[in-house]
Amino acid sequence: MTNALAEQAVQVEPPVLRIAPPHGWLDIDFKELWAARELLYFFVWRDIKVRYKQTAIGAAWAVIQPFMTMVVFSLFFGKLAKMPSHGLPYPIFYYSALLPWMYFAGALQNATAVVVEQQQVITKVYFPRLVLPLSAVVSGLLDFGISFVVFLGMMAYYRIMPGLAILLFPCFLLLAVATALGVGLWLSALNAIYRDVRYVIPFLVQFWLFASPVAYPSSLVPERWRWLYGLNPMAGVIEGFRWALTGHGQPPNILLAVSTAMVLLLVGGGLAYFHKMEGTIADVV
Amino acid sequence: MSDIVIHVENLGKRYRIGERERYLALRDILARAASAPARLFRARKPSSPNGDPTHIWALQDVSFEVRQGEVVGIIGRNGAGKTTLLKILARVTYPTKGFAEVRGRLGSLLEVGTGFHPELTGRENVFLSGAILGMSKAEILRKFDEIVAFAEVEKFIDTPVKHYSVGMRMRLAFAVAAHLEPEILLVDEVLSVGDLEFQKKCLGKMGKVAEGGRTILFVSHQMNQIRRLCKRALWIDAGGIRADGPAKLLVNQYEAASLAQGEVSAAQARGSITFGRWQVEASGTNVLDLDQGPDGVVIRIQARVIEPIRKGKYFIHLKDANNNIVWSHLHYDLKLDPGPVTFVQEFASLPLVPGVYTWEVRVNNGHIWSEFMLAPEFSIVSRTDSNVYGHLKGFLNLPFKLRLQAGSADEDLQRMTGLIPPRGRNA
Numbered sequence: 001m002t003n004a005l006a007e008q009a010v011q012v013e014p015p016v017l018r019i020a021p022p023h024g025w026l027d028i029d030f031k032e033l034w035a036a037r038e039l040l041y042f043f044v045w046r047d048i049k050v051r052y053k054q055t056a057i058g059a060a061w062a063v064i065q066p067f068m069t070m071v072v073f074s075l076f077f078g079k080l081a082k083m084p085s086h087g088l089p090y091p092i093f094y095y096s097a098l099l100p101w102m103y104f105a106g107a108l109q110n111a112t113a114v115v116v117e118q119q120q121v122i123t124k125v126y127f128p129r130l131v132l133p134l135s136a137v138v139s140g141l142l143d144f145g146i147s148f149v150v151f152l153g154m155m156a157y158y159r160i161m162p163g164l165a166i167l168l169f170p171c172f173l174l175l176a177v178a179t180a181l182g183v184g185l186w187l188s189a190l191n192a193i194y195r196d197v198r199y200v201i202p203f204l205v206q207f208w209l210f211a212s213p214v215a216y217p218s219s220l221v222p223e224r225w226r227w228l229y230g231l232n233p234m235a236g237v238i239e240g241f242r243w244a245l246t247g248h249g250q251p252p253n254i255l256l257a258v259s260t261a262m263v264l265l266l267v268g269g270g271l272a273y274f275h276k277m278e279g280t281i282a283d284v285v
Numbered sequence: 286m287s288d289i290v291i292h293v294e295n296l297g298k299r300y301r302i303g304e305r306e307r308y309l310a311l312r313d314i315l316a317r318a319a320s321a322p323a324r325l326f327r328a329r330k331p332s333s334p335n336g337d338p339t340h341i342w343a344l345q346d347v348s349f350e351v352r353q354g355e356v357v358g359i360i361g362r363n364g365a366g367k368t369t370l371l372k373i374l375a376r377v378t379y380p381t382k383g384f385a386e387v388r389g390r391l392g393s394l395l396e397v398g399t400g401f402h403p404e405l406t407g408r409e410n411v412f413l414s415g416a417i418l419g420m421s422k423a424e425i426l427r428k429f430d431e432i433v434a435f436a437e438v439e440k441f442i443d444t445p446v447k448h449y450s451v452g453m454r455m456r457l458a459f460a461v462a463a464h465l466e467p468e469i470l471l472v473d474e475v476l477s478v479g480d481l482e483f484q485k486k487c488l489g490k491m492g493k494v495a496e497g498g499r500t501i502l503f504v505s506h507q508m509n510q511i512r513r514l515c516k517r518a519l520w521i522d523a524g525g526i527r528a529d530g531p532a533k534l535l536v537n538q539y540e541a542a543s544l545a546q547g548e549v550s551a552a553q554a555r556g557s558i559t560f561g562r563w564q565v566e567a568s569g570t571n572v573l574d575l576d577q578g579p580d581g582v583v584i585r586i587q588a589r590v591i592e593p594i595r596k597g598k599y600f601i602h603l604k605d606a607n608n609n610i611v612w613s614h615l616h617y618d619l620k621l622d623p624g625p626v627t628f629v630q631e632f633a634s635l636p637l638v639p640g641v642y643t644w645e646v647r648v649n650n651g652h653i654w655s656e657f658m659l660a661p662e663f664s665i666v667s668r669t670d671s672n673v674y675g676h677l678k679g680f681l682n683l684p685f686k687l688r689l690q691a692g693s694a695d696e697d698l699q700r701m702t703g704l705i706p707p708r709g710r711n712a
Contacts, residue, residue: 017391019376020384042416046402046409053404124395125417126376279379282372283300 022279028271033128043135047110048142062143063150066098073098077215084217086242086249089158093242095151097214100176100241103144104234105205107177110136111184112201115192115281122282129278130271133188137181151245163247172240178263179233185270189277193284213238218255230258233266290469290500291351291374295383298344298369343369345524347383353468356501358515358532360508360539363658366524367504371395371471374502389500392419392467398458403447407438407457410446414461428464435490436460451606456483463490469500488514506661508536557592557650558621560657573635575667575682580634586644586659587627594621598649599628603663606641611680619648636682639667 052058070091077083078090085093114136115122115129122129155162191197209215212234221229229235236259239252344366351357359367372378374385375393400417401410411432415425425432433442436457438449446454472491491514495501505511511518511532518535520528528535565573566583573582597619603612644659667682 015388017376017387018384019373019380019387021381022379038422039416041422042413046405046413049409050402050404120396121400121417123372123377124399125393125419127417127419282378 047139062146107140107180112187169244182266230255292386296347297382299381358511358518361521389468392465393471407442561587584630600647602645
C-alpha cells in the first residue's frame with residue numbers, strides 16, 4: 001500500500017531533464033556527481049582489480065618502485081653527494097618523500113589517460129565525466145597504502161617515532177590527492193583533444209621531480225625564494241609529508257601556504273576547464 | 286500532468302568535418318592558424334550555419350514529441366542522423382542548437398557491452414556495466430540472478446569475459462541492459478547481432494518492456510523488427526525528419542524508396558550502376574535458413590545500369606558482423622547495357638556459422654570504382670544450431686561428424702603424446 005503510494009508519488013512528479021547546448025563555466029552539477037558515487041566506486045574497483053592482472057609479482061610493484069628509487073637516491077644523492085637530510089637516515093628521508101611523489105606521478109599518468117582509455121564508454125553512455133579523473137586519482141591510493149606499510153616497517157627498523165605532527169598527516173594526504181586531481185583534470189581534458197599531451201607527460205613528471213624537494217630538502221632553496229618555490233604545489237606536499245611522518249625538520253609554513261593556495265587554484269581551474277570540455281569530449285575523443 | 290515524455294524542438298547538431306574520425310594534434314591547430322589566422326576564431330562561432338564547408342549539420346531542425354508508452358522506430362539510411370539523435374537524447378553529446386526535454390529516467394543502449402572489461406569475470410562485468418548504465422549496486426544485486434539466467438551464461442559467470450565467445454558476451458551485455466528498466470529506453474541497432482534465438486528473446490523482452498507502459502525509441506535497419514515492435518516510426522533523412530507516422534506505412538514507403546534508388550551515397554551516385562534489393566531466392570527475404578531445403582543457395586541482387594559498362598569488373602565480398610571478409614569473388618570482363626539487371630549468384634552450399642553478414646559489391650568501369658553495401662543485411666539462421674552457448678569459434682559450418690573409437694589405435698602415437706610411458710631406453 002505504502003509502496004504503491006510511493007510509486008505514484010514518483011509517477012506524479014518525474015524530473016524533467018533539459019538537454020540544450022552547453023553554456024557557462026561553472027554550472028557543475030555536484031548533486032549529480034554525488035549521485036554517481038557508486039559509479040566512482042565501481043571505476044576505482046575495476047582499476048584496482050585489473051591493475052596487476054597478468055603480472056608475475058602483482059602488487060609487489062607498488063613497493064618495488066618507491067623502494068628501489070629510494071635505494072638509488074640514498075646511494076647517489078645521500079652517500080655520494082652528501083645531501084643534508086634534517087638528520088634523518090637517508091632511506092627514511094627519501095622514502096618519506098617518494099611516498100607522495102610516486103602517488104602523484106602515478107595518479108597524474110592515470111588521470112591523463114583515463115578519458116581517452118574510456119572513449120568507448122564515453123561515446124555510448126552518459127554519466128558525469130568527472131567520475132573518470134576522480135577514479136584515477138582515488139585508485140592510486142591503494143598502491144600508496146601498500147608502500148606506506150613498508151614505510152612503517154622502515155620507521156620501526158630505524159627506531160624513529162613520529163611526533164604530534166603525524167596528526168596533520170591526513171591533511172597532507174588530502175593535499176596530495178587534490179594536487180593530483182587538479183593537474184589531472186587539466187591534463188585529461190587536454191589529452192582528449194590534443195594527443196600531444198601523452199608525450200609531454202614523461203618529461204613533465206621528470207622535470208617536476210627535480211623541481212620538487214624529493215632528492216634534496218627544500219631548505220636548500222634560499223629563504224626569500226621559498227614562497228616562489230611553493231608555487232610548485234608538490235613542494236608543500238612533500239615537505240609536509242616528511243615533517244608530519246618523521247617529526248624532523250621544520251613545519252613548511254610559507255611553502256605550505258603558497259602550495260595550498262596553488263592547489264585550490266589548480267582544482268578550481270581544472271574543474272571549470274574539464275566541465276567546459278565535457279560537452280565536446282564525446283565528439284573529439 | 287501531460288503524458289508527453291520526450292519533447293524535441295528545433296534540435297540541431299553540427300560537426301566539424303572529420304571531427305568524429307580523428308583527434309586533433311596541436312600541429313593541426315598551428316597549421317590551421319598559420320594558414321588562415323581568422324579561421325581559428327571563426328570556427329568557434331556558431332553563426333554561419335550553412336555555406337561553411339568545414340562543418341556539416343548531422344541533424345537540423347528536428348522537432349517531435351513522444352508520449353508515454355509509445356514505441357517509436359527510427360528509420361533511415363546510414364549517416365542520416367539517427368544515431369546522432371539518440372546520442373543527443375542519451376546526453377552523450379550536446380546539441381548545437383535547439384533543445385530536448387525528457388521526463389523520467391532514461392536508459393540508453395547504444396552499444397552492447399559498454400564498459401565490459403575483458404580481464405574481469407562475467408559477474409564483475411555485470412556490476413561494472415550495470416553501474417555505468419545507471420543502476421545502483423542494490424538494484425544490480427537484486428536482479429543479478431535474473432540477468433544471468435536471461436543471458437544463459439550461468440556456468441561461465443566466474444570466467445573472465447575474454448574467454449567468452451562474441452555471442453556469450455553479447456548476451457550477457459544485453460541482459461544487463463535489458464534489466465535496466467528505465468522509463469524511457471533508447472536502443473540503437475543492437476539487436477542486429479547475435480543468433481536468431483537470442484534476437485527473438487531480446488525482442489520479446491523489449492515488447493514486454495513496452496507493454497509495461499515504458500517508452501522506447503528504437504533504431505534499426507531490420508525493417509521486420511520495426512514492423513513487429515513499433516506502432517509509430519520516424520523517418521530521418523539527411524539530418525531532418527522526412528516523415529512521422531504509423532510504422533507499417535513508413536516502413537513500406539522507406540523500403541520502396543530504398544529500392545528505387547538503392548542504398549547509394551552521394552559519392553556513389555556518380556557511378557555507372559546502382560544496386561537495389563537483394564534476396565535469397567528460396568525464401569524471398571534476406572534470411573537463409575540452414576535447416577530448410579537442399580544445399581544450393583541462390584542469391585539474387587538487383588541493380589540498375591546507368592551508363593554502359595565495358596570491360597568492367599564485378600567484385601563481391603561477403604563480410605561477417607566483425608567486418609571480416611568471409612568470401613569474395615572477382616568477375617572480369619563485365620559487359621552491361623543501361624537498364625535493370627540481376628546478378629544471380631549460385632552457391633552449391635553456404636556452410637557458414639549462423640549470424641549476420643553483409644554483401645559488399647564493387648563495380649569498376651574504366652577508372653571508376655563504385656562501392657555498395659547491400660541492404661538489408663544477410664541473416665543466416667539455424668534452429669538446430671549446436672552453438673547454444675555461443676562458445677564455438679570460426680567461420681565455417683562444415684558438415685562434420687565425430688566418432689569415438691575405443692581402444693588404442695596407434696600405440697606409438699600415444700607414446701609420443703605421453704599417454705603411456707616410453708618403452709625401454711632410460712626407464
